Amino acid sequence: MRQVQVEDESAPVHLRRVIVYATANANLFIRELGELVVAGFTELGFEAALLLDQKPGLPGDDLLQIVLTPHEYYNLCLLESVSPREAREVTRNVVLLCTEQPDTSWFRQNLRWACYARAVADINAVGVRAYRQLGIRTHHLELGFHEILASRVQQPLLERQVDITFLGSLTPRRDLFFSRHASFFSKYNCHLRFVPLGFAKTESSRSYLSTGERNALLANSRILLNLHYSGQRYFEWHRMLLGFANGCCVISETSVGFGPLIPNRHFVMVEKDELIDACRFYLEHPSECSRIAGAGHDFVRDSLRQSHGCRKFLLDLTRDETSNFDMQPADFGDDPAPADLPLALAKSLKQAARGDLWKALGSDLRKMLSRSEMTMAHPSPEMPSILTKSLSQARSGVIEERAAYHQRLQEQASRRKRGEKVWTLHENAAFSDSLAPQISVIITLYNYEQFIEGCAESIGR
Incomplete structure (x- = not known):
């Protein structure tokens, strides 16, 4: 029997089995996440398995049951065979492992079941914070490295054929960015793969690469470019780990929730408008590109394994169930300050x-x-005289x-x-007292005064 010692607790957790439930109708990368989590628990010595399209069983002292990506599992699998009432009863025995960004409809669909669950977990600190702000007990199950993420054959960075690879869903924000910079990307050998939204991507989806094809592509790419899905600075951990595992130099738009990785040491982090200049620099300076790629690969392989994230999650879950759970919103204080970029x-x-x-x-x-x-x-x-004065005043302004x-x-x-925040949030008493505020009003302080009155009136309507 595997025993995980809990900090400050004399009694060990007598767990022997971990089962992760998912549906075969889900996106392929969701099943890959399930396989990654199972690999992490297996490395810790547990009997772990990923089961597709099966209903969770009865609880047991030696058993941990996890439902991966609830909105897909319930809508595409569980509710096809049981009533909503029975689904709620089943949920009391499981941990819901969520993977969606807080600004999406999929995140909101998870809330339907979160209040019934034994506990909720999320793969990203941004998601953890969002659920906790809604009053839901939520833990962080951090993703990490395992050999299943990496291609068995990896070319040295300088011998790789693909200069820049981008893999992600097609959103208006990404569409605008890549169309604006089409002339830059046309100068290099790029693999830019945009996947349509609106349906689950499986092995048969023509727009989606299989696991082996994707890993082989990344193992032959110098740079993996990361541009966020939306305006949220959500660090896309699964995609980033694939880049690290396959030896890419990862260049990402500014993010939060990336700790313990150090920006500009393990990966490159710049603002969206600086991504093109950063890509150009690292392609023109292959030694710098290799340095970043090697540092990122070595760090996740040696210090950020999936088993580490699984063990920390078990400790947090046990502490939650044996003492009062701290419902303070998760912060991003664990994000290290960025290292200096190359001087040039x-x-x-x-x-x-x-x-x-x-x-x-x-x-x-x-x-x-x-x-x-x-x-x-x-x-x-x-x-x-009026025009002269007007021009002078306007110019001075x-x-x-x-x-x-x-x-x-x-x-x-x-x-x-210096690693400090570049903005300050001011919350009034009503916002602070509400677990789930429904309306947020943002009033800009420069150049939009003509819209403020209409904005305020729209709230009354």
């Missing part, structure tokens, strides 16, 4: 930001001159606003380098 890249990004500032200034001046030309079409006797913007930009860069 940091300088290039700074120059690009300064160039964007001058472009914005030019745009403001063109708009100002356009308004002036309209005024000139209907002159008045006082126009010369633009310069002051852009100087303030540049100052804030520099302060943000300095804070980000």
